[in-house]
Amino acid sequence: MNLRQTIRHAAADRVAAHRRPRVLPVLMWAYVVWSLVPVAIAVLFSFNDGRSRTVWQGFSLRWWTGDPNASLLHDESLRTATINSLVLAALTIIITLPLGTALAVGTYRWRSRGSTSANSLVTAPVITPELVVGASLLLVFTHLYAMIPLGLPAQLLGHITFNLSAVVVTIRARLAMIGGSYEEAARDLGASRMQAVRFVLLPLLQPAIVASVVIVFATSIDDFVISSFLSTGAASETVPVRIYGAVRSASSPSLNALATLLVLISITALFLGIVALWAIRRRQGENVSLRTVLAEVTQADA
Structure with a gap:
């Protein structure tokens, strides 16, 4: 291997070393989803028309302002x-x-x-x-x-x-x-x-x-x-x-x-x-x- 090839391989190794690992974006988005999905579900069901916390029964402001007792x-x-x-x-x-x-x-x-x-x-x-x-x-x-x-x-x-x-x-x-x-x-x-x-x-x-x-x-x-x-x-x-x-x-x-x-x-x-x-x-x-x-x-x- 001559000097030019050695320099080329060394440069390629440096680029590979500084390349962003593919697993990091996966871990990041997994963490974001894991953290935000429960919050998003709570926000969504605050506008649910019924009392169920798992079944969507239509959009409503009942639990914000509509119910005269429990809103x-x-x-x-x-x-x-x-x-x-x-x-x-x-x-x-x-x-x-x-x-x-x-x-x-x-x-x-x-x-x-x-x-x-x-x-x-x-x-x-x-x-x-x-x-x-x-x-x-x-x-x-x-x-x-x-x-x-x-x-x-x-x-x-x-x-x-x-x-x-x-x-x-x-x-x-x-x-x-x-x-x-x-x-x-x-x-x-x-x-x-x-x-x-x-x-x-x-x-x-x-x-x-x-x-x-x-x-x-x-x-x-x-x-x-x-x-x-x-x-x-x-x-x-x-x-x-x-x-x-x-x-x-x-x-x-x-x-x-x-x-x-x-x-x-x-x-x-x-x-x-x-x-x-x-x-x-x-x-x-x-x-x-x-x-x-x-x-x-x-x-x-x-």
Whole structure:
């Protein structure tokens, strides 16, 4: 074999090595189907005219608005659970986002003997099982801090405790990506520390901030363990707790409508977050597309 043939074979081997394995697309689509088909079935049967969960009996909005007693619109327990979930998620975002951003910036810049231990403590809930967090918080609010009543106050503190570390991790990842050169340049040009944070750092953190909002909202509105441990009954039930309690008994098909509403709320929150970031970037003079913004938010989420 001469030199030319050797080079040709080596090039062919490199191309074959970098060729995408055929089994990966099969596994990917199998995972997508396995994950989405049950959700699609629940969404479809939320518009079923009958009570059957396996036999299609015609399109209807009976379980959304039509039934005067059991529909999502008229069932007071379902409405209460939806309102509780939305209020809890909104309050968790309002409190967790600024607190998590400040902790992320502080721990990222903190360089001392105890900084590693502090970072580990802040991010500990990420690797702590949620069941352990929920049970521990129940003991705290019933024995150590009994002045905090179970229900919305305890649930809010529990959601903040569990979601704070996710915000810190997301913001810190963005901080590590952008580095500190932009702030140093702003300080060299005469900006104060607060001006550098407000006009330089925070705009650079916007993809991670939007990703944090979406993560906290999706986690909070979908949370079952902490909400269940710290609930006091129907008055503080959230959507996941209400669905779990109903499916263990003779549940109504309106639960499919409630689950569909939960999916629509999560998708809408993601869409609004991406559009908001796109509008901010456009207002700042950047010519970016929605696809680019989606890629940045996804990268920040990862």
